[in-house]
Amino acid sequence: MTKFLSNSDAFTWSMESDPRLRSTVVTVILLDRAPDWAQVRERFDVLSRAVPMIRQRVVSSPPPAPPRWEEAPDFDLDFHMRRVTAPQPGTVDTVLEMARVAAMEDFDRARPLWTATLIEGLDDGGAAMVLKFHHALTDGVGGVQIGMILFELSEPPDLDNAAVQGISLPRWMSGYRDTAKYDAGVIGGAVSGAVKFVPKVVSNAILRPVDTLSSAAETAASVYRTVRPVNRAGSTLMAKRSLIRRLGVHEVPFAALRAAAHKGGGALNDAFVAGVAGGLRRYHEYHGAAVGDLHLTMPISLRTDHDELGGNRITLMRFDIPVGIADPGQRIGEIHDRTHSVRGEKSLPYTQWIAGALNMMPRWYIGSILRHVDFLCSDVPGLPVPVCLGGARVKTQYAFGPTVGAAVNVTLFTYVDVCTLGIDVDTGAIPDYEVFFDCLVAGFDEVLALASR
Numbered sequence: 001m002t003k004f005l006s007n008s009d010a011f012t013w014s015m016e017s018d019p020r021l022r023s024t025v026v027t028v029i030l031l032d033r034a035p036d037w038a039q040v041r042e043r044f045d046v047l048s049r050a051v052p053m054i055r056q057r058v059v060s061s062p063p064p065a066p067p068r069w070e071e072a073p074d075f076d077l078d079f080h081m082r083r084v085t086a087p088q089p090g091t092v093d094t095v096l097e098m099a100r101v102a103a104m105e106d107f108d109r110a111r112p113l114w115t116a117t118l119i120e121g122l123d124d125g126g127a128a129m130v131l132k133f134h135h136a137l138t139d140g141v142g143g144v145q146i147g148m149i150l151f152e153l154s155e156p157p158d159l160d161n162a163a164v165q166g167i168s169l170p171r172w173m174s175g176y177r178d179t180a181k182y183d184a185g186v187i188g189g190a191v192s193g194a195v196k197f198v199p200k201v202v203s204n205a206i207l208r209p210v211d212t213l214s215s216a217a218e219t220a221a222s223v224y225r226t227v228r229p230v231n232r233a234g235s236t237l238m239a240k241r242s243l244i245r246r247l248g249v250h251e252v253p254f255a256a257l258r259a260a261a262h263k264g265g266g267a268l269n270d271a272f273v274a275g276v277a278g279g280l281r282r283y284h285e286y287h288g289a290a291v292g293d294l295h296l297t298m299p300i301s302l303r304t305d306h307d308e309l310g311g312n313r314i315t316l317m318r319f320d321i322p323v324g325i326a327d328p329g330q331r332i333g334e335i336h337d338r339t340h341s342v343r344g345e346k347s348l349p350y351t352q353w354i355a356g357a358l359n360m361m362p363r364w365y366i367g368s369i370l371r372h373v374d375f376l377c378s379d380v381p382g383l384p385v386p387v388c389l390g391g392a393r394v395k396t397q398y399a400f401g402p403t404v405g406a407a408v409n410v411t412l413f414t415y416v417d418v419c420t421l422g423i424d425v426d427t428g429a430i431p432d433y434e435v436f437f438d439c440l441v442a443g444f445d446e447v448l449a450l451a452s453r
Helices: 007-017 037-050 092-104 140-150 171-207 209-227 254-263 268-286 328-343 348-358 363-370 433-452
Strands: 024-031 056-059 068-071 081-085 114-120 127-134 245-253 293-301 314-322 375-380 392-400 408-415 418-426
Touching: 024 092, 037 081, 037 114, 037 140, 092 114, 092 127, 092 245, 245 254, 245 392, 245 433, 254 268, 254 328, 254 418, 254 433, 268 293, 268 314, 268 328, 268 375, 268 408, 268 433, 293 328, 314 328, 328 433, 392 408, 392 418, 418 433
Parallel strands: 081 114, 293 375, 375 408
Antiparallel strands: 024 127, 024 392, 056 068, 114 127, 245 418, 293 314, 408 418
């Protein structure tokens, strides 16, 4: 049976009717030298057979079914893999400019949703790989799992078992056939779920009526917090949105950031968010603008060991962060408490149901949920050991997540003992990128200073 997009992926796909909400992800991999192109191509060929979505495109389904993955009839690996020489001056900034342009370009939706561009001839003798893919293809953790195949770290999978299956019926006929199966599956799942769920609710209501009513009210409140519209940005300074992006990078030591987190009574992610919040506070102070709590979107991974490669297993949670707190230790502690509360939301098990309901809402409502978020932070645990690509050593990696309506997305990606920060700025909201970058670095410096106390 054809694989349909999950409700959350369909939500990501459909909200792109507003181009400011595109879900394009870009990863920059810096190499110590130019890799063997034939080996790199072979790795991607193996990857495309291990993860079917690499050779598939997204097509519409007859309503009410969501879009579905379908084998691209004219898949050409060499279309998706490009090889160029870096223009002068051939620095990291040159690579970031090429990545910036890639991040702003939409995909050819008649083809699979990814490209890989090797950039050779950098001024230090090195090279870079710019990977671009749609978020529906995979999430951050899933991308790291895919990297285990791409990089020279483990044996390639059995190609016979990973072979791409053909389509047995004409496309128009299979679409209606699979839609019927999808609708029947939804109805069947609802009926079986009701058979299992309703008796339990009834028995609990009889035996513990007060607890049952209270639990239902708490779940309803949690769902509302997940989908409630945000009518305006928390920041009056970063309220405008545009289609122009600016990318930047920064690095902080993993051990120092973790030590700072412990000093503040939080985890690594709490110190990371506190560093971004510190930068935002300093940026507002630079412009003489008052700042208190700002709206944050944070992806929370729901991926388990049993989930297949590809696709998204995340949910986007929105909540307020105390950006105005100057003391970094206090800020970490407060962020830890708020994040812990969000991770315990009762709505999390119903993520796909909520996304399915949102898919039936008007597009303007979806935009109202996302466009007034102030910033987005994503923490992706990367590879803990050095890896190679085509015989070239991977020096570092940067991930740039989409802003999806926020003024800025800062993505933390760990590689060996370093936390790299990929900074994706909407220049409509933050026109003076250099000022913001300096403020962000200072925000992390004040957090890292906790580690030496």
